[in-house]
Amino acid sequence: MVPPVQSFWNPINITVTMNVLAILGVDEKAQTMTLFISQYLTWRIDGLHWSERDCGTKRVSVSRENLWIPDIHISEFMDEDNSPQNMHVFLYNTGLVFDSKSIRVVTSCQLDIYPFPFDVQNCSLTFRSYLHQDSEIKLIQGATSEETLEVSRKLIQTNGEWELVDIKVTPSVLKLNGGSYSEMKYYIVLKRQPMLYVVNLLIPSCFLITVDLFSFLLPPQSVDRASFKMTLILGYTVFLLIMNDLLPVSGQTTPLINVFFSISLALMVASLLETIFITNIQFTSSQYSTVPRWLSILVLRYLALAVCLPTQKKSNRITVSLQPPKELQIHNPISNSLVNSCNISEDKPPPDPHQHLLDELRKLSKDLIAIRLHMDNHFKGTKTSQEWYMIGIVxxxxxxxxxxxxxxxxxLAITCIWIWSDSL
Incomplete structure (x- = not known):
């Protein structure tokens, strides 16, 4: 129970070394990281030594209950330690004590899932004493960062979807109101393996978006484009529901891939609404009122140029003259010709059947005039229909x-993020 020092004015120097044995998982929702590590502590007992020649050994195994063991813990620990306990430590003839044990660590970590699945996480493990201040215990770095990383990569057994990128070690001092505590911080940098998510999420989504893109080449007047787009939206929704378990969940940050899926679905819905609008224009534009001037200028003059659709085509479609020729606008030309033909034969008495035929032809002339007036009104409405149709095309x-x-x-964004993550 008492620290093994000759004078309490001198702190005990404890050397801390840590190696990563396995990366068990990362929970984005709980913001935790699970590792399996090996912890090595060494310190010296003042005044303890023996002769290797007389005793025949320079190292013995001693029960932990018979020695003073420092209370070195990990500050970020979030769960109970269920790893097997090592009941013994090694004691050397020089008074050096070597304590090694394996720990299943569940630590809190502030995860950045915005670039998922190309994210790189940096989590820390802080070793310090809860009871003894830095005047009693001083933590000293054992192996360097490069040595720790090299040994960890050799000893690591499983990493799942994560890859160990780097390990950095930094001694520090935690200052509180009651005093200061010596600490040893290990920064563990992990990188996610993105291939699983690229194959199962990004590539199928890009395929569906590409199919919806090429559906614009279907002529809406002869193909039911709306049904085709509705089938794509239904398939994309089912795809997102199936793959929802692969997406990370966090209340703080929305992953960029979720934004990509939302925008893709929004564009699919917008393309369906636009197809409905064009279909409605094709069949009922004759019932529409005249296109507002501001809408005509905005769409047919400016947006048409923006989408490489010359305004001449629009004006040719709309201002085409479909009026009947002037010679057809003479009042009742057919009846006049018939009257002239009838006047030629005035020297003969007109028989009754001829008079009846003349009346029938006059009625037919009136019907033709009515048809002509209806066609004039129809052609006047075509100009408005062509304007609405041109707006739909734009x-x-x-x-x-x-x-x-x-x-x-x-x-480009996915490629750049992927290249950036691989460069780390």
Whole structure:
């Protein structure tokens, strides 16, 4: 129970060395990391020594209950230590005590899951004493950071989806109101293996987005594009529900891949709504009112140029003249010709059947005039229909361009993040 020192004015120097044996897992929701490590502590008992020649050995195994053992713990520990306990320590003839034990460590760690699945986590393990201040116990670094990393990579047995990238060791002092405590911080850098998530999440999602992109090439007037897009949205939703367990969950940060999935689904829904709008224009645009001037200028003049659709095509479609020729606008030309033909034969008495035929032709002329007026009104409405149809084409091509920009930007972002994570 008493520290083995000749004078309490002199602190005990305890050398701390740690190696990682296995990376058991990382829980993003609980913000914890589970490791299996080996901890090595060495210190010296003042005044204790024996002769190896007289005793025949320079090292003996002593029960932990018979020696003073420092209370060195990990500050970030979040769970009960269920690892097997080592009941003995080694005592050397020079008074050196060597204590080694394996620990299953569940530590708290502030995980950054924003670049998932290309994330790199940096978690710390802080070794210090709870009871003894730095005037009583002083922690000293054992192996260097490079030696610790090299030995850990040789001893590591399993890492799952994580790869051990680096280990850094830094001595420090924790100052509190009651005093200061000597600490030894180990920073463990882990990198996630992203291939599983790239194959199961990113590639299928990119395939569905690409199929929806090429669906813009389907002619909406002859193919039911809306049903095709609705099938894609349904398939994409089922895909997200199935793969939801692979996505990390955290209340603090939303992963970038979740943003990618949300934007992809939003673009699919927008393309479906745009297809419904174009289909409605094709079949009911004749019932629409005249296109507002501001909408016509914004879409047909500026957005048309932005999507590489020349305004001449729009104006040609809308301002085409479908009025009947002037010679057809003479009032009742057919009846006039019939009257002239009838006047030629005035020297003969008109028979009754001829008079009846003339009346029928006059009625037919009135019907033709009515048909002509109806066609004039129809052609006047076609100008408005063409404007709405042209607006639909511009919107369709604009969404197609947004799709291409989104896919290219996503591809570049994923590639850059992947290259950055591999460079670490």
């Amino acid at each position: 919107v369709d091509r604009l969404l197609f361009a947004i799709y291409i920009i989104f896919i290219l930007a996503s591809f």
